[in-house]
Amino acid sequence: MTMQSGARSSGLDPTVARAVLDAPAIDRALTRIAHEILERTGGAEDAVLLGIPTRGAVLCRRLGELITRFEGRSIPLGSLDVTMYRDDLRLKPARALGRTEIPSGGIDGRLVILVDDVLFSGRTVRAALDALNDLGRPRAIQLAVLVDRGHRELPIRADYVGKNLPTSLREAVEVHLSETDGRDCVLLGIKGE
């Protein structure tokens, strides 16, 4: 049995669910986020991008490539698995852990930009903040997400958003990426369909 941290227990049926973002739209969104990061941080001199596995880490790598392309130099990239800090561990069997790779320069005194695919309740990000706290002391922490679907349960907001997607709690949002799922799209459908 191999369990992915981002494993889907029952995936949306792509023939029934609606694609709210297709591959080109995802590309454009990431490109815009990359520019926004460069703009707001004045060139991302001390930034470190950390993606939350599984798909957040994929998006983080793509953002890293875009930034390198636009700015002409690379910025440190890594991943941060937050499984051990989650507040909902006791609700399901213990999950397999994703990769945590902190770039060699560390995070102390730097601007950490967390990258994830979907921002929903905010609990994953809260876990990421706790994990970062045990790893060091960043100068500041920002959050970049591909989709913000609302329904926050904690006072957490994203700094960079690919698409704002109002949803109902009966709905599910799935981000598919070619590296992990074979193709790029964001699906919106009714849970369990």
Next chain:
Amino acid sequence: MGKRHLLSTADLTVDDANLILDTAQELSTIAGRAIKKLPTLRGRTVVNLFFEDSTRTRISFETAAKRLSADVINFSAKGSSVSKGESLKDTALTLEAMGADAVVVRHWASGGAHRLANAGWIHSSVVNAGDGTHEHPTQALLDAYTLRQRLGSVAGRHVAIVGDVLHSRVARSNVHLLSTLGAEVTLVGPPTLLPHGVESWPCAYSYELDPVLPKCDAVMMLRVQRERMNQAFFPTEREYSRRYGLQAARMAMLPEHAVVMHPGPMNRGLEISAEVADSVRSTITEQVANGVSVRMAVLYLLLGGAESAIGNEEEGSAR
């Protein structure tokens, strides 16, 4: 429903084993951090119930539990077949009343961990830290982890386990686990120290060490107790060492990349020479460090979720 206990490596599927090793790998980075703590088992109580002295294993489990923020209680139980202390049952009932979430138990009787887990006295998870001459699953897991780190893989590797296999729980656990992970195991020792029925085990066996060494990717030396000499298992220490001891000359017969392992504590000069124990091929100190990561992984997988992650059959599981 996943099994709540880790009693024997024979109970682990290849997926269970890899899950534990992969998890241990991720957790091993903790040791290098300034804050060597994860909040995952906060509020859980892990009891180290040791009926046999073992500072080394107990400290390893204690460190693992504390790094996961669990509360640790050390219970050194008196009582053996000779000096009857409080019964296993009464000790268990006390732990249950104290609200232990997991009991790590080392017992001098084979089957001690099984009785604790299955007699209906407690509801906690039970981790077998060594029961008599039966099994020591976390030792085998850390051995496999060490092999994976040093050699890159376990599958297809040839591992020799040398010495008093008959009385070794480490040997039994390793034979099960290594063969599950796809390694080839050869047991080596005098006929008196290989178990009756070893022909049916998932491994080869040999009464001679020298022919086996050139084919090995790893040699695991087992501790030989001097008392066995008095029970006529072998005539003298000198003869044992000459026929089955790993000294420099034998180490030179190993392939370049091969490693030497020992679960400890060692009898320097009997089953292993000081030179070999301290050589660069030896993984003995890494085994100790890896023990903490592996035990963290076991505790997390058994206790971290609503139910154990070991022994589940999930739909869509890859095999």
Next chain:
Amino acid sequence: MSGTSYVIKGAQLLGGEAGDLYVSDGVYAEDAVRGAQVVDAAGLIALPGLVDLHTHLREPGREDAETVLTGTRAAAAGGFTAVHAMANTDPVADTAGVVEQVWRLGREAGYCDVRPVGAVTVGLKGERLAELGAMADSAARVRVFSDDGHCVSDAALMRRALEYVKAFGGVVAQHAQEPRLTEGAQMNEGELSGVLGLQGWPAVAEEAIIARDVLLAAHTGSRLHICHLSTAGSVEIVRWAKARGYPVTAEVTPHHLLLTEDLIHGYDPIYKVNPPLRSAADVEAVRAGLADGTIDAVATDHAPHPVEAKDCEWAVAAMGMLGLETALSVVQRTMVETGLLDWAGVADRMSVRPARIGGLAEHGRPFEAGAPANLVLVDPAASRVIEPGALQSLSRNTPYAGMKLPGAVVATLLHGSATVLDGRVVER
């Protein structure tokens, strides 16, 4: 003595033709007596009262596990009218005084004829002979001598014991276990013991002693009885000895007819016994040996133990299982239902031959007028789920808890007086 008289109507005598039995004044009568109680025995099988050559009644010394009273109630419930009480009590039954005490307790309880077994050696230590003659001459009239629990391993001592008991027609019952091959042994030596990490009890430790002792029996011309024989090799040795006319008899326990070592996977000490549970091949061999008469008797080796002696780790648990109340059912399951033995055969192995080996003139007799009315009525069509709490024994260590076993004892008569009636023990 005129107690109740009985007319037992329509019982299948020895599992054969249905007939009536008339009981009065402790013996079978030619005709029914006026005022006799009628017992409708249609569909029931009548067997001579069962005789156990090997029981542990634990009194004196271990009354927390069983007493002569509770043990003989258990015996009656199991259809037994005579039991041989082994000598490993505390104090050991190695003097006339102790065997007479046990014998008297049996008479006072009144549920079963208790024949004490005398120890072969003082204190069961295997060093010097006990006063075998004094025990034979005592009120208990001991004829069976055994150090059971321990092996008489010294060849010279075993020879002397065999010779000595010829003077009073005694028989030495050997617990065959070479001590040097079984030090610290916990279970049968085989593949499973290697996997479970439990010290092995090799079959050769039993067979080597039996081989030696059958030769000693032939050499001394004295009777040898082998206790709780458990391996295929042992059956072959006894078969060989009998073929040469050696004065050897043997018994097997019900649990060795049914249970194998695979049950030990979970380390549950309820299955810990001496000699240990063996392999399926051994079970098959002892069943065949019992069927062809190589093994003369089923003897329970009823071994009560208090709860705390089994509710613990395997290594510290006591060895032994209860057996009196389930023996007949286990024999029905393993020998009758498999077609290996008919009910007449069961009567032979569980009553006739054991009575002869023990020298009990009043048991194991045919149903003839004037013979003592020691009898059991069995319902072969009934079945029951074994509940430890419902047993007559003081202890609970039965390996059959929760198991459904065939047959039920409906009535047991001891010298014409009912110890069990309507399936229930009669209160005295």
